Amino acid sequence: MAANILLVEDEPAIQELIAANLGRAGHHVVRAGDAETAQRIVRDALPDLVLLDWMLPGMSGIELARRLRADERTRAIPIIMLTARGEEQDKVAGLEMGADDYITKPFSPRELVARIKAVLRRRAPQATEDPVALGGLCLDPATHRVSAGERPVALGPTEFRLLHFLMTHPERVHSRAQLLDQVWGDHVFVEERTVDVHVRRLRAALEPVGQDGLIQTVRGSGYRLSALPAVAGV
């Protein structure tokens, strides 16, 4: 059960210690020394879990937690807070704020790993699970079905994710690099041309249900999903 974990901790020694232990447990760790940096990283990298020190210089851990809970995209990311012994109010405040668990320093590596595992396990199912309807197409992440009117559309996992992304970001041109980041994940190493191939497969699956022309090529830039017909001039 490897996971991407963002560690927010201002003290280098502790940061190092925790990172080493998590790494040994098979997790991938990204570090941040303050809440502002952490917030940026969360937006970009969308980690699976945030390990958050409650006492930080500048923006406090509580404030960061509040912001993460306020943003729809980061709301579902579990947070485990690290507190010094005796900060009892914080524990309560943290749990009420939406932290999924907390650990009191000092703690043992085994305990930390056990907690992380437990939290990851019970991670809620829903994450942008709302159905999307657009231009005669309907895609439902919860049931993992795509349909054009009555007719169902069969897609492979990657095509499904690609279509989902395009449908949630329509009318906008996405470069191949952006699509790789968003659909494949920013850590994957594949040719940009691969995007072309999947776009083609997606088009092939959409064409027999009368949804051709939905995905448009913008020469030199990338692809765009649009309910409007492609413009000839530009």
Next chain:
Amino acid sequence: MAANILLVEDEPAIQELIAANLGRAGHHVVRAGDAETAQRIVRDALPDLVLLDWMLPGMSGIELARRLRADERTRAIPIIMLTARGEEQDKVAGLEMGADDYITKPFSPRELVARIKAVLRRRAPQATEDPVALGGLCLDPATHRVSAGERPVALGPTEFRLLHFLMTHPERVHSRAQLLDQVWGDHVFVEERTVDVHVRRLRAALEPVGQDGLIQTVRGSGYRLSALPAVAGV
């Protein structure tokens, strides 16, 4: 969010203190002074949550937790353990054993209440006792029977719970991890592939009564129970 809580604690003073606080928070508290009594009460009263002191005369808290997890009917009841400071081994052992949380004595009433609230919250939508009928299948939790029309279907306990969950959450795709959480319990350590095996056994039991195709595989995501046919078109 009132709840029935079983408090297992051998020391009368602490028992009194906790019970008073929980009562003030609107919970209904039943008390037990030892693990044997507690076990009997759990079987009879099926509380919503067990507050369990780890150090008990006679049967230990750990042993009681193990037994509760072993019994199908009590498996889902959340357990919060109470430990004295420094019993770090116990914390880990407890979390691995299936405790949902722990609190180190001494603790503040506010913290205790917050923890209980948190644990109860993430334990929200659970199985009902009502019979479920869906797509020619009928499952009755009360009698523990499954039938397809007139023909009965024989299932093992795990397959029964799996089918029960799928029938109460149809159409939706469930990842293996989610199924482990919901059907096995979020504290069980088993391989994800175990789900595959049980799905297979379930399919094997359903097929002779003409209910094949009910449980569908969604490649890369998980499984889904659906009366609708899986997408054929390809």
Next chain:
DNA sequence: CAGGAAATTGACGATTTTGTGACAGGTCAC
């Protein structure tokens, strides 16, 4: 209209995911 960059397409081997059968333990009623 030619040249060339960019995009499409079809094919194919590699990789990942899932289905299956077997098996060693464990539990429980007898």
Next chain:
DNA sequence: GTGACCTGTCACAAAATCGTCAATTTCCTG
């Protein structure tokens, strides 16, 4: 005890999907 279930895990087979490539077509530029 003991024998009939259940269970979780493997190793392997089968199936589906993926990424890449090379050939081809499309489209813009000059």
